[in-house]
Amino acid sequence: MSSAYSEPHLEDTSSLDGHENNDKDEKNRNISKSEQKDKVKKNLKNKYLNKMFYLLKEFLIMVVVAIAYAAITNEPPKVSKSPAAYRFFPEDAYVTDWYRGEISDAINQARSADIAFVMFYAPWDAECQHARKEFQTVARFMHQQITFSAVNCWQPGSECKTQYSKVNKWPILIAYPTHGRGVQYNGPLVAAHMMAFLKKLISPFSKEETIDLMSQHDVVVTGNVYAGPFSRDFNIFYQVALRLLERDPLQEIAVTVETQTEYNLPELHIQMWNETLIYPYSEWEIESILNWILKNVHHLTTWISPSGSKSISLSSYLQPGPALILFTPRNPLATHSDYYSMLRAFAFDYNSCGVDQIINKLISIFHKKIQSDRKERYMQYLKLIEECSLKKFKVKRVTSANLWSNISYCLDMRYLRESLHQNNNNMINYFGGMKMLCSRFLANFDYGYEVPEIARFISDNIVYKTSKLSDIPDYRSPKNLKKAMRIEICKTLLIAQKYQHLAFSSELYNDDVVGGFDVKGLKCKTNRTLTFIAMDSLRYHHYAEKLGIDLSKRPNKTAVVILDDKMESHYIMSGEVTESNLRNYVYNYTKGSLKRALSSLASVRSESTHSYSNNRDCNFDNAEFGVRELSATNFLETISQTNKAVIIFYYSKQCSFCNGISYTFLTIAKYFATVQELLFARVDGDLNLLPWEYTMETYPTILFIPANQVSESRVFPMDMPINLQNLIGFILANLQTSLRLEAMWTLCDKAKFNPDVMDCFLSVRLQISQTIDRTLQEWRTSHNEEKSLLSLKLQHLHDLHNLFLQYPHNVTLAENLFAKLKLIEMQPPETTI
Incomplete structure (x- = not known):
């Protein structure tokens, strides 16, 4: 049994050993396969890394080669050369053109002259090209008194371009006195205005009496300062006068000086038409005085000059209330404008309604003075025209070894008396000529003295002698100086006439009494405040054209308009600008009897009209x-x-x-x-x-x-x-029923594609159905007289609906039915068709 039982056991054992061996072999085989796979992966990874290394190495080599090649062939970037500098002004002009931008040399030249006028320009700029001709005209006329220069501040790489690279507008015109800062010219780029600026720069202080200045200017600044040698107070006031030329290029503010013989604290006051202000002596500095003057001045009448670049100068006069604007030519070379003087006299009358009797009396004096000066200036102008047209003055230019002094002008009593009594002083007064510098000196002498005695007396007290005491003819003698002054006045008149003929009101031609309504104190009587301003009709004619005034057809290019910005209306004065017409015009305005003007630029046809023609005359x-x-x-x-x-x-x-x-x-x-x-x-x-x-x-x-x-x-x-x-929707929504239906049917007839046409006619039928519904509602609530008319309308609407169902493209039937519908809508309710 045991053996029988043991054999099978052994057999089982052997079989188990066989399986174990097989498992080991399989495990070994699996291990070997995984190791092989790992080795393959490592080999692939190594190959990939080697390839990446070689690629990186080749890339680095290429980069090194490229850098080396770039370093070898490196050149600066090619930039086109700037164009060569060229002259902006011709060589024969009286202008020194620093066209290469040598600003240091230009400033040094300017500082070495008494007064220099420098134009900083960019040759491509249109304004500079326009100002070039005007600048040359001024230089041709005043080159003996002033040095003229021009600097190109746009030439790339130049000194001026480097220093002033952020200038936004050209040209820039600056006048440089011998001492002090430059004075920039901010007026129009017109020769006549530049001349007036330079003449004022030469003599910044007015020499007329205060009453004469107040008849010409609304604001008079008077300084009472010590004018001794090295006087700081006088120098500051002189700089203030020059700085006012920058702020007031139209020279609306007159500056005069009264000198002190002994040093006292300086005084300054502003005289205006209704008050006098005294400068609070806190600090006698340029900026403080200048700011105080500009802050406190106000004008009864004034010239305005809009710059054209978003200027608000005009709106500041129109916003408070209605303004009366006088468009008239302004000739800067004449110290008098007859129409502007008429406006000032009228403004005095209109505003003379205060309770202060002193102010009313001053206003009355100023008014009378202005009226008398107008006639006197007119007579002076006629005499000046006659003298400059008949006489030709010649000055002998003979060089003298002796130096000349202003005292020589005072020595010849004969010429002094002659200048006091003959009409030549009219020329001096009209065009702002000079007064005698030696009037105080001559006051100490009797006119009966003989010239040689005076000459001997003076020769003991002065260092320089004059050639007047010798037989050598001198072109700077008193006689020749007077002739030169007359020539200068006539030349100024010629340029002034060429720029614009001086215009005078026709009322000055006769001695008739000025008529019209009495406007004295009308401001308070009617409680209507008017601002009185004037604009140069030669430069700002487009403003008048915007208001419907063609200045080319107006006598002396002069017109008057009242502009009421709040009421969005304006009133143009008809007829010639005279004092009587002006009185009637303003009086009727205060009574509300003037008709609002509806004229426009479309009805103005003038040579100066800058607009495109429209098709209002087409058929x-x-x-x-x-x-x-x-x-x-x-x-x-x-x-x-x-x-x-x-x-x-x-x-x-x-x-x-x-x-x-x-x-x-x-x-x-x-x-x-x-x-x-x-x-x-x-x-x-x-x-x-x-x-x-x-x-x-x-x-x-x-x-x-x-x-x-x-x-x-x-x-x-x-x-x-x-x-x-x-x-289309806006128009259809506001049309009457029949006209809306006809307009919709017209749109359907214009459609090109069948789907659009069918949709369009469907919307027309829908609109007809809605109209039938509304008409039925009206019929039910209407009176018997209206039902017959509505019944006929319903009948035509049903015919239209049936027409668009069967024959929507039948134009003749559709037009007949639309015509009948429109006739029904136009009929009053009591009539029937």
Whole structure:
């Protein structure tokens, strides 16, 4: 049993050993396979790393080669050379042109002269090219008194370009006195205005009496300072006078000086038409004095000069209330403008209503002085014209070894008496000539002395002798100096006449008493404040044209207009500008009897009008379709047409978005061209001054005016985009029933694709059905007299509905039915068809 049992046991054992051996072999085989896989992976990884290493090595080699090649072939970037500098002014001009931008040399030259006038320019700038001719004219006339230079501040790499690289506007004109800072010229780039500026720069202090200055200026600044050698107070006041030329290029503020014989504290006061202000002596410094003057001055009348670059100078005069604007030529080389003096005298009368008797008396004195000066200036002008046209002055230029002194002018009593009694002083007074520098010296002598005795007396007290004491002729002798002064005055007159003939009111030609209403104190009587301003009609004619005034057709290019900004209205003075007409004009304005002007640039045809011609003269009725151009002259007539709805497009040439809207508006006009009861028009809102109820503040704007219902006008909503779909919906929504149906049918007839056509006619039928429902409701609530008319309307609506169901393209039947419907809507309720 045991053996029997043991054998099977052994057999089982052997079988187990065989399985164990097999498992070991399999394990060994599995291990060997995994090791092989690991080895393969390692080999692949090593090969990949080797390839990456070689690639990186090759990339680095390529980078090194590229860097080396770039280093070998490295060159500076190629930049085009700046153009060579060239002369801006011709060589024969009286202007030193530093066209290479040598600003240091230019400033040194300017400082070495008594007064130098320098123009900093950019050769490509249009303003500089315009100013070049004017600058040359000034230099040709005043080169003996002033040194003229020009510096090119745009030449790349130049000294001036390096120092002033952020200048935004050219040209810049600066006058350099011998001492002190430069004075910038901020006036017009016109030769006559530059000459007036330089003449004032040479002699910044006015020499007339205060009463004479107040008759010409609203503001007079007077300084009482010690003028001894090295006087700091006088130097500061002199610099203030020069700085005022920068701030006041039109020279509205007169500056005069009274000198002290002994040193005292300086005094300064401003004299105006209704008050006198004294400078509180806190500190005698340039900036403090200048700021105090500009802060406290106010004008009764003033010239204004808008710069044109977002200027608010004009709006500051129009915002407080209505303003009376005088457009008249201003000649800067003449110290007198007759029409402006007339305006000042009128303004004194209009505002003389205060309770202060002293001020009223001063106003009365100023008024009388202005009126007397107007006639005196006119007579002086006539004498000056006669003398300069008949006489030719020649000055002998003989060099003298002796030095000349101003005292030599005082020695010849014969010439002094002659200058006091003959009419030559009229020329000096009119064109702002000089007074004698030696009047105080001559006051100490009796006119009966003989010249040699005076000469011997003076020769003992002065260092320099004059050639007047010898037989050597001197062109700087008193006689020749007077001749030179007359030549200078006549030359100034010639240039002034060439710029603009001096204009005088026709009332000065006769001795008749000025008529018209009495306007004295009218400001307080009517409680209407007027601001009085003047504008140069030679330079600002476009402002007048915007108001509908053609200055080229006005006597002496002079016109008057009252502009009320708050009421959005203006009133143009008709007839010639005279004092009597001006009185009547303002009096009627205060009474409210003037008619608002509706003129516009569209009705102004002048050589100076800067606008494009419109198509107001084209034959609109014969055109297939179009948009009528409206102006202020035909606007009311057009919108008041019977049985026509008007759609108006407001635009402006400054509105870039209006160009795109114009095409959309023209497309709408083409769609509705066959609808006779619709009129499409446009109007330039900038060039046309329309009634205030039809004036728009924004562009583009579309206005719909229903037929026979002007008061029911509608403006296209500002919050909706102006496109074809919205504009069609806006027009259809505001049309009457029959006209809306006809317009919708017209649009359907213009459709090109069948699906659109079918949808369009479906919407027309739906609209007809809604109209039938509304008409039935009206019929049920109407009186017996109206039911017959509504029944006939219902019949035509049913015929239209049936027509669009069967023959929607039958134009003849559709037009007949629409015509009948429109006739019914126009009939009053008590009549029937």
